[in-house]
Amino acid sequence: MAIVFHENTGEFHLYNEHLSYMIKILDNGQLGNLYYGKRLRDRDTFGHLLEGGLKSLAAYVFENDYYFSLQHTKQEYPSYGTTDFRYPAFEIKQENGSAISHFQYESHVIYKGKKKLKGLPATYVEQDSEAVSLEIILYDSVLHSRLVLSYTIYEELPVITRNAKFINHGEQQIRLTRALSAAVDLPDYDFESVHLAGAWSRERHVKYRKLEQGVQSIHSLRGASSAEFNPFLALKRPQADEFAGEVYGFSLVYSGNFLAQVEVDTHHMTRVTLGIHPDHFEWPLQAGETFQTPEAVLVYSNTGLNGMSQAFHRLYRTRLARGKWRDQVRPILINNWEATSFDFDESKVLSIASTAKELGIEMFVLDDGWFGARNNDRAGLGDWYVNREKLPDGIEGLAKKIEALGMKFGLWFEPEMVNKDSDLYRAHPDWIIHTPGRAASPSRNQYVLDYSRKEVVDYIYGLMSNLLRESSISYVKWDMNRYITECYSTAMEASEQGKVFHRYILGVYDLYERLTSEFPNVLFESCSSGGARFDPGILYYAPQTWTSDNTDAIERIKIQYGTSYVYPVSSMGAHVSEVPNQQIGRITSLQTRANVAYFGAFGYELDLNVLHMDEREVVKRQVQFAKKHREFIQQGVFYRLMDPFKGNVAAWIVVSENKSEALAGYYQVLNGVNLEWRRLKLAGLDEQKRYCVNGDQDRIHYGDELMNAGLVIDHRKLCASDADFASILFYLNEV
Ligand code: DGJ
Numbered sequence: 001m002a003i004v005f006h007e008n009t010g011e012f013h014l015y016n017e018h019l020s021y022m023i024k025i026l027d028n029g030q031l032g033n034l035y036y037g038k039r040l041r042d043r044d045t046f047g048h049l050l051e052g053g054l055k056s057l058a059a060y061v062f063e064n065d066y067y068f069s070l071q072h073t074k075q076e077y078p079s080y081g082t083t084d085f086r087y088p089a090f091e092i093k094q095e096n097g098s099a100i101s102h103f104q105y106e107s108h109v110i111y112k113g114k115k116k117l118k119g120l121p122a123t124y125v126e127q128d129s130e131a132v133s134l135e136i137i138l139y140d141s142v143l144h145s146r147l148v149l150s151y152t153i154y155e156e157l158p159v160i161t162r163n164a165k166f167i168n169h170g171e172q173q174i175r176l177t178r179a180l181s182a183a184v185d186l187p188d189y190d191f192e193s194v195h196l197a198g199a200w201s202r203e204r205h206v207k208y209r210k211l212e213q214g215v216q217s218i219h220s221l222r223g224a225s226s227a228e229f230n231p232f233l234a235l236k237r238p239q240a241d242e243f244a245g246e247v248y249g250f251s252l253v254y255s256g257n258f259l260a261q262v263e264v265d266t267h268h269m270t271r272v273t274l275g276i277h278p279d280h281f282e283w284p285l286q287a288g289e290t291f292q293t294p295e296a297v298l299v300y301s302n303t304g305l306n307g308m309s310q311a312f313h314r315l316y317r318t319r320l321a322r323g324k325w326r327d328q329v330r331p332i333l334i335n336n337w338e339a340t341s342f343d344f345d346e347s348k349v350l351s352i353a354s355t356a357k358e359l360g361i362e363m364f365v366l367d368d369g370w371f372g373a374r375n376n377d378r379a380g381l382g383d384w385y386v387n388r389e390k391l392p393d394g395i396e397g398l399a400k401k402i403e404a405l406g407m408k409f410g411l412w413f414e415p416e417m418v419n420k421d422s423d424l425y426r427a428h429p430d431w432i433i434h435t436p437g438r439a440a441s442p443s444r445n446q447y448v449l450d451y452s453r454k455e456v457v458d459y460i461y462g463l464m465s466n467l468l469r470e471s472s473i474s475y476v477k478w479d480m481n482r483y484i485t486e487c488y489s490t491a492m493e494a495s496e497q498g499k500v501f502h503r504y505i506l507g508v509y510d511l512y513e514r515l516t517s518e519f520p521n522v523l524f525e526s527c528s529s530g531g532a533r534f535d536p537g538i539l540y541y542a543p544q545t546w547t548s549d550n551t552d553a554i555e556r557i558k559i560q561y562g563t564s565y566v567y568p569v570s571s572m573g574a575h576v577s578e579v580p581n582q583q584i585g586r587i588t589s590l591q592t593r594a595n596v597a598y599f600g601a602f603g604y605e606l607d608l609n610v611l612h613m614d615e616r617e618v619v620k621r622q623v624q625f626a627k628k629h630r631e632f633i634q635q636g637v638f639y640r641l642m643d644p645f646k647g648n649v650a651a652w653i654v655v656s657e658n659k660s661e662a663l664a665g666y667y668q669v670l671n672g673v674n675l676e677w678r679r680l681k682l683a684g685l686d687e688q689k690r691y692c693v694n695g696d697q698d699r700i701h702y703g704d705e706l707m708n709a710g711l712v713i714d715h716r717k718l719c720a721s722d723a724d725f726a727s728i729l730f731y732l733n734e735v
Contacts, residue, residue, distance in 0.1 A: 001015070001016040001017075001131070001132055001153055001154070001155040002014075002015060002016075002042075002132065003110045003132050003133075003134045003151075003153065004042055005108065005110065006044050006045065008044065009024070009044055009045040009047055010024060010025035010105075011023070011024045011025075011034065011044075011045060011046060011047065012024075012108075012134060012136075013042050013046075014132075014134065014151060014153045014160065015039055015040070015042065015153070016039070016153055016154065016155055016156070016157075016158075017039060018038075018039060018157070018158035018300065019036070019037065019038060019039055019153075019158050019160070019300040020035060020036070020037065020038070020039050020040045021033075021035070021036045021151070021153070021160055022034035022035040022036070022046050022049075023076055023136070024046075024047060024050060025105045026050075026068075026073065026075075027061070027062070027068060028061050028062070028068075028102075028104070029102075029103075029104025029105050029138075030070070030075065030076075030078075030102070030103065030104065030105075030138075031075060031076035031077060031105065031136065031138070031149070032050055032073050032074055032075055032076065033074040033075060033076050033184070033185050034046045034047070034049040034050060034074070035049055036184060036186065036248075036298075036300065037246070037300065038246075038300070038302055049187075050073065050074070051072060051073075051074075051187070052067040052068055052069075052072075052073070053067060053072070054066050054067065055069065055071065055072060055267070058071045058072065058083070059071065059083040060083060061082070061083055069083045069084075070082060070083040070084035071083055071084055071085060071086075071265075071266070072265075072267050072269065074185035074186070074187065074269065075183065075185055076149060076183065077089045077090065077103075077147070077149055077164060077182075077183055078183055078185075078271075079091070079100075079101050079102070079103070080099070081099065081100050082100060082102060086263055086265055086271055087215065087261060087263055087271070087273060088178065088183075088273075089164070089178070089180045089182070089183040089273055089275075090147075090164070090166075090176065090178050090179050090180060091176070091177045091178040091278070092143065092145070092166075092174050092175065092176055092177070093174070093175040093177050093282075094143065094172065094174055094175075095172045095173065095174075099177070101140050101142075101143060101145075102140055102142070103138035103139065103140045103145075103146075103147045104138055104139060104140070104141075105136065105137075105138055106137045106138055106139040106146070107137045108134060108135060108136045108137060109134070109135045109137075110132065110133070110134050111132070111133055112128040112129065112131075112132055112133075113125050113127075113128035113130075113131060113132075113133065114130075114131050114133050114152045114161075115133065115150070117163060117292055117294070117295060118292060119292070119506055119509065119510070120253070120254075120292060120294055120295070120506075120509065120537075121253050121254075121294075121295075121320070121509060121536070121537045121538075121539075121540030121541065122161070122163070122253055122294075122295040122320075122540070123152075123159075123161055123253065123295065123297065123315055123316075123319045123320045124319055124320075124322075125154075125319065126319075129155070130154060130155055130156075130319075131152050131153060131154045131155060132152070132153055132155075133150065133151065133152040133153075134150070134151045134152075135148055135149070135150050135151075136148070136149045136151075143168075143170055143172075143174060144168075144169045144170030144171070145166060145167060145168050145169060145170060145174060145285075146166070146167045146169060147164060147165070147166055147167075148164065148165040148167070149162070149163075149164055150162065150163050150164070150165070154315070154319075157299075157311050157314060157315055158299055158300045158301060158307075158311050159297060159298065159299050159311055159315055160297075160298045160300075161295050161296065161297050161298070162181060162182040162295070162296045162298065163181055163182075163292065163293050163294065163295045163296065164179065164180075164181060164182075164293045165290060165291065165292050165293070166179065166285060166290065166291045167289075167290045168285040168286065168287055168288065168289055168290075169287070169288070170287060171287055172287075173284055173285065173286050173287070174284075174285050175282055175283065175284050175285070175498075176281075176282070176283040176284075176285060176291055177278060177281070177282050177498075178278035178281070179275065179276065179278075179281075179283065179291060179293050180259070180273050180274060180275030180276070180278075180293065181252060181254075181274055181275035181276075181293040181294050181295060181296035182250075182272075182273070182274050182275065182296035182298065183271060183272065183273045183274075184248075184250070184271070184272045184298065185269060185270070185271050186235070186248070186269065186270040186271075186272070187269055187270075188268060188269065188270065189211045189212075189213075189264040189268045189269070189270045190211075190237060190238065191211050191235040191236060191237060191238070191248075191270065192208050192209060192210050192211065192235070192236050192237075192238055193208070193209045193211060193216065193233060193234065193235055193236075193262055194206065194207070194208055194233070194234040194235075194236055194247075194305070194565070195207050195209075195218045195229065195230070195232065195233050195234075195260070196229065196230040196232055196562050196563075196565060196566075197218065197228065197229055197230075198227055198228065198559075198562075199227055199228060200227050200529055200530060200532065200549065201530060201548055201549050201550035201555070201583055202548075202550065202555065202558070202559065203227045203230075203530065203531040203532070203534065203547070203548050203550075203559055203562075203563070204230055204531065204534070204559060204562035204563045204565075205558055205559075205562050205645065206561070206562045206565065206643075206645055210238075211235070211262060211264050211270060212264060213264045213265070213266070213268065214263070214264060215261060215262070215263045215264075216261070216262050217259060217260060217261035217262065218230075218233065218259075218260050219257075219258060219259045219260070219261075219277055220256075220257050220258050220277065221257050221277055221279060221280060222257070222483035222484065223256060223257065223448070223483050223484030223487065223501055223504060223505075224255060224256065224480065224483055224484075224528060224532055224533045225254070225255050225256070225258060225532075225533050225534070225535040225537070226483070226532055226533075227528075227529070227530070227531060227532040229260075230534065230535065230566070231251065231252035231254060231258045231260060231274075231535050231536070232249070232250065232251045232252075232260070232565065232566045233249075233250045233260040233262070233272065233274070234247055234248060234249045234250065234305070234308060234565070235247070235248045235262070235270065235272065236248075236304075236305065240304050240305070241304050241305070242304050242305045242306045242639070242640050242641075242643075243303065243304045243306060243307075243683065244302075244303065244304045245302070245304050246300075246301070246302050247299075247300075247301040247302075247304060247305055247307065247308045248272075248298070248299070248300055248301075249297075249298070249299035249300075249301065249308040249309075249311070249312060249566075250272055250274050250296060250297070250298055250299075251296070251297045251299070251312060251536055251566055252274050252275065252294060252295075252296055252297075252535075252536070252537075253294055253295040253296070253297060253320070253535075253536040253537050253540070254275075254276065254294035254295075254505070254535065254536075254537045255505050255508065255509075255533055255535050255537035255538050256276065256501055256502060256504065256505035256537075257276060257277035257279075257280065257281070257501050257502075258274075258275065258276060258277055259273070259274070259275065259276075259277040259278065259279075260272075260273075260274045261273045261274075274296045275293055275294065275296065276293065276294065276502060280487065280498065280501055281498055281501065281502065282497075282498025282499070283498060283499055283502070284495060284496065284498075284499075294537070297312070297315065297536070299311045299312055299315075305565070305640070306639050306640060306683070308565075309564060309565050309566065309638070309640070310637055310638070310639075312565075312566045312567070312568075313564075313567070313568035313569075313637075313638060314568075316536055316539055316566070316567065316568055316571070317568040317570055317571070317635070320536055320539055320540055321539055321540070321543040321570075321571070322516075322540060322541075322543075323516060323520055323543070324520055324521060325523045325543050326543055327635070329630045329631050329634060330523070330544060330570065330601040330602075330630070330634060331362040331363040331408060331474075331475070331523070332360070332361050332362050332363070332602055332603055332604075332623055332626055332627065332630075333361065333362065333363040333364070333365050333410060333475070333603040333604070334352065334353070334356040334361045334363070334364055334365065334603060334604045334605070334608070335365040335367055335477075335575065335603065335604070335605045336349060336352055336364075336365070336366060336367050336607075337367035337368065337412075337605060338551065338577050338578060338582055338605045338606055339352055339578075339605070339606050339607035340352075340369075340607070341368075341369070342368065342369035342374065342375050342376055342377075343369075344369065344390065345390050345391070346390065346391050346392065346393070346398060346401075349364070349366060349391075349398065350398075350401060350402075350405075351609055352364070352607055352608060352609065353402050353405055353407060354405055355608040355609050355616070356407070356604065356608055357405045357406055357407050358616075358620075359608060359616060359619045359620045359623055360620055360623035360624060360627070361407070361603075361604060361623060362407060362408060363407055363408040363409070363410055363474065363475060364402050364405075364407050364408075364409055364410065365409075365410035365411070365412065365475060365477060366395075366398070366409070366410070366411055366412060367412040367477065368412050368414070368479070369387075369390070370386060370387060370390065370391060370395065370411070370412070371383055371384055371385060371386060371387055372384075372385065372387060372422060372423065373387070373421065373422075374387060377419075377444055377445050377446070378419060378421055378445045379419050379421035379422060380419055380421070380422055381414055381417045381418050381419040381422055381424075381446050382417070382418035382419065382422040382423070382424030382425060382449070383422050383423050383424055384413065384415075384460070384463040384464060384467065385463070394471070395411065395467060395470075395471045395473070396470055396471040396472075399471045399472045399473060400472065403472055408474040408475065409471075409472060409473060409474060409475075410473065410474060410475030410476065410477065410523075411467070411471075411473050411475070411476060411477070412476075412477045412479060413464060413476060413477070413478055413479065414446075414478075414479040414480060414481060415449075415460045415464060415478060415511060416448060416449055416451060416460075416480050416508060417446045417447065417448060417449060417480070417481065417482065418431070418432060418446065418447050418448075418449050419445055419446050419447075420442075420445075420447065425447070428456075430490050431449055431450055431453070431456050432447040432448060432449060432450060433447070433448045433449070433450050433484055433486065433487060433488065433489065433500070433504070434447070434486050434488060434490075435486040435487075435488040436488070436490060438486055439486075440485070440486055441485040441486060443481075443482035443483065443485070444481050444482055446481065446482055448482065448484050448504075450489050450490075450491065450500075450504070451503075451504045451505075451506075451507030451508055451511070452489045452491070452492065452499070452500050452503030452504050452506075452507055453489065453491045453507070454507075454510075456507070457507045457510055457511050460511060461511055461514055461515070464511075464515060465514075465515065465518060465519075468515070468518075468519050468522065473522060474521070474522060474523065475522060475523045475524075475525065476515075476522055476523075476524050476525070477525050477527055477546070478512075478524060478525070478526050478527065478542060479527045479528065479529075480526075480527070480528040480529075480532070480533055481528065481529045482529075483532075484501070484504065487500050487501055488500060489503070505537070509537070509541070512524070512538075512541035512542070513541065516541050516542075523543070523544075524541060524542035524543070525542055525544045525545065525546060525573055525601075526538045526541075526542040526544075526545045526546070527545065527546035527573075528546075529549060530546055530547070530548040530549030530550065531545065531546065531547050531548045531549075531559070531563070533545070534547065534563065534567065534571075536566075539567070539571055543570065543571060544570065544571050544572070544573050544601045545567075545571055545572070545573060546573040547559055547560060547563055547572045547573055547574060547600065549583060550583045550584070551575055551576075551577035551581060551582070551583065551593075551605060552577075552581040552583055552584045552586050552588065553588045553592045553593045553595070553596040553597075553725065553727075554586060554588060554592075554667075554669055554725055555583070555584060555586075556574065556596045556597070557596055557644045557650050557667050558644045558645060558650075560572055560574065560596065560599060560600060561640060561643070561644050561645075561650060561652070562645075564638055564640060564652070568634075568638070569599055569600060569633060569634055569636075569638055569654060570601060570634040570635065571601070572599075572600035572601060573600060573601050573603070574596065574597040574598075574599065574600025574601060574602060574603070575597055575602075575603040575604055575605035576590065576593040576594050576597050576603075576604050576605070576606070576619075576622070577593070577604075577605040577606050578605075578606035578607070578610075579593075586725070588722070588725040589721060589722045589725065590615060590618050590619070590622070591618070591721065591722070591727065592667070592722060592725050592726065592727040594622045594625075594626075595665050595667070595727040595728075595729050596665070596667070596727070598625070598626060598629070598633060598663070598665070598729070599633065599638075599652065599654065599663075599665060601634070602626045602630065604619070629661070629663060629731070632654065632656035632657075632661050632663075633654050633663060635656075635657065636654040636655050636656045636657060636661075636662075637654065637655050637656075637657065637684050638652065638653075638654050639652060639653050639654075639655070639683040639684050640652050641653055641664070641680065641681070641682070641683060642666075642680070644667070644669075648668060648669045648670055648672075649666070649667065649668050649669070649678070650666075650667045650669075651664060651665060651666045651667065651680055652664070652665055653665075653682055653683060653684060655683075655684035655685060659684070659685060659686040659689060659703075659734075660689070660733065660734040661731075661732065661733050661734070662682070662684065662685060662691070662730075662731075662732040663729060663730070663731050663732075664680065664682055664711075664729065664730040664732070665727065665728075665729055666680055666713060666718070666727065666728050666729075666730070667726075667727045668718060668719075668725075668726045668727070669724070669725065670724050670725075671719055671723045671724050671726065675715055677712065677713075677715075678712075678713040678715075679709070679710035679711065679712055679713065680710050680711045680713055680730075681706075681707060681708065681709075681710035682706045682707050682710065682711065682730075682732075683707055685703035685706055685707055685732070686703045686734075687702065687703045687704040687707070688702065688703065688704075689702070689703045689734050690702055690703075690734065690735050691703060691706060691732040691733065691734055691735065692732065692733055692734075692735045693711065693730055693731075693732055694729075694730060694731055695731070695733075700735055706732070711730060713728070
């Protein structure tokens with residue numbers, strides 16, 4: 001791994017054993033991109049890769065030089081209107097009304113390690129030797145402003161991280177109306193784009209689109225990263241699949257409004273831009289002020305989509321997630337939401353918990369409804385003190401009783417929200433995000449607290465931290481059940497309103513930072529009506545996220561499969577719930593429900609007391625199985641094997657780091673008659689090792705057989721207990 005600067009040619013080469021990324025100082029002082037792809041050996045110059053040429057209708061940077069136009073130059077962080085007509089990475093409005101800028105190379109620094117981003121989540125290093133970083137400082141002499149472009153390359157991962165920082169050194173106020181985290185220009189457009197789209201309860205379904213000249217994008221303007229799109233985009237070569245071929249992945253470490261855009265230009269070059277959505281964003285910078293963009297993470301894979309995902313998984317599991325829980329196996333929990341909704345009291349809660357304890361479950365999580373006048377979703381949000389009618393001994397008393405059973409105790413909050421029917425709203429009606437003189441639109445009868453205001457964040461911090469101090473709480477589920485409408489902060493000047501969406505997210509991060517650092521032993525799980533804020537920004541604070549409110553096993557196959565494009569198994573909350581399933585009405589076996597949920601942070605979400613004794617025995621065995629294998633499942637290498645979006649079957653496998661164990665899941669949605677024979681080709685095993693399948697001494701195979709010939713799926717066994725919605729697990733251990 002290195003970052004080399006070739007002074008004579010003004011070229012930077014960032015490389016490790018996987019990739020090369022090359023930047024050149026252009027003749028006009030701006031930064032161009034020469035190459036991003038598979039590792040190339042270093043040379044003094046790759047300047048010939050900068051395509052230049054006579055193009056009709058192009059405008060040129062210098063008089064009498066018909067070859068240099070930004071229109072067809074691959075750039076690092078382009079601006080609009082100085083011969084480039086594509087969408088830019090940034091735009092600055094000035095006092096005279098102009099939006100033209102020209103940042104020129106001034107200096108650079110290369111250093112070992114990686115700096116933190118102030119107030120923002122970002123990937124990190126534990127030792128300086130893990131990565132090397134480059135900061136390129138550019139200056140606009142008319143604006144008297146600096147732009148700092150930062151890059152980090154990791155030693156062992158095919159990853160480059162980027163961010164941009166603006167500093168106003170001038171006298172005049174400037175206004176950032178677009179400040180993306182990265183732009184990447186690629187020389188051709190022979191790609192399909194891949195993104196994750198959906199809605200509540202069908203989050204992160206995988207979508208493909210062929211690139212054509214023009215613009216295509218995904219975005220959120222909802223104040224959260226959203227269930228509709230995820231802040232992730234990949235470009236894959238058309239022939240690339242899960243195991244082979246070139247894939248460029250782009251992910252934004254951010255939880256608010258975002259834009260991820262691909263533009264194919266007039267000469268069929270591709271520009272990817274990624275960052276905070278420029279709509280409804282405007283950031284005034286007074287003299288001396290700075291604006292820092294969130295971090296963009298770029299992954300290069302020439303081992304297909306699985307290669308890309310594995311790089312994201314490793315980076316996000318080990319160098320984005322933080323704290324005690326990062327590397328620890330996650331407790332098997334039971335959550336009462338689907339069992340009781342708001343309708344519970346202490347004895348009901350304790351009866352669910354004690355049965356769960358008998359079956360080996362380790363933690364009880366009390367969901368919505370324990371506070372204020374919260375007996376339905378019309379009241380109570382914001383009043384984070386216990387409802388003594390339901391819980392006479394308070395949270396403190398309940399936590400003690402749960403712990404006396406031998407379990408840990410976890411608690412639900414929705415810290416960013418308020419109901420109008422609450423003491424908090426009655427005391428501070430101006431604390432909600434709303435536009436004066438306009439109606440504030442409710443959603444689930446609730447309103448969004450104005451987290452752009454420090455006093456609001458401080459107040460909620462006070463209530464939450466008191467509870468966490470007073471009671472023995474080992475886990476917090478942080479929910480967020482609506483998007484932002486009528487975005488406006490009554491605490492800010494008219495000219496500052498373009499800051500509100502971003503300031504809101506900074507407020508959320510601030511509260512997370514305070515609570516996670518003050519309570520380092522607490523495991524935080526984020527949630528947003530299921531998976532509406534499943535993004536890398538939140539993973540920095542909460543190492544797991546409730547993947548979806550949809551707990552149906554068959555629906556979850558698609559949701560977890562899509563989520564795995566970016567996010568590791570350890571980050572996906574996955575529970576076995578009751579049947580008929582509350583979201584879709586489908587009946588699946590306990591076995592299939594667990595066979596899907598094992599590939600996540602495993603738990604239960606039902607009243608175990610209503611199960612028959614034989615079903616409880618099944619649960620007991622499932623809990624034992626999960627305990628035995630969760631460490632390698634949560635920390636192993638995950639491969640997608642068969643795509644549920646393409647047919648009736650799906651499969652995946654997790655292989656332990658040392659390849660001595662693996663667990664594969666195979667799922668068949670509907671049964672058929674007189675079916676063909678099927679084989680499941682595994683992946684990630686050691687070709688030379690011998691593996692025993694499901695403890696059967698007659699089924700011992702070398703890794704190469706399992707990966708190339710595959711396992712024959714015995715249809716009778718697969719469907720022995722389930723006709724439709726059947727599933728089978730293959731546990732392999734080295735012998
Ligand atoms: C939405 C979450 O996704 C559910 O798990 C549950 O916590 C409810 N909110 C409670 O209101």
